[in-house]
Amino acid sequence: MTDVSNSERRWQHRADVHLPETPGVTLLAETTHLSGGAVVAVRGELDIASALPLRQRMRDLLEMPIERLTVDLSGLEFIDSAGLRALDAVRLTAEAKRIRFTLASPQPQVRHVFELTAFDQLFHITSGDE
16 A cells, blocks of 8 residues: 655545445445545455445545545456446546546556556556555
């Protein structure tokens, strides 16, 4: 996850963003608020069952007075087209609001999906060291 300097204000909350009618399909998202931005660390599978609630959570974050939103993908094991569309919708909203939107530390299998679909050309994706 992204390092935070001691001078930045920080708080966290956790929420399961799975839909109750889809037992066994869970995406855990943990949000860390920083001065000027937020990091959403996701773990699990971003698919048709979890895409909508995660997209709504990130859109809610974009309504806050932030300059940047980073999605830490280091714990994401799987993403499907619904997950890609959700992230793209958030990217477009962030761009319209002039908020920097970054995807950080995708695992190789997740990065491969971005590359196969050419979505890697749409997003600012970092290795996590940046």
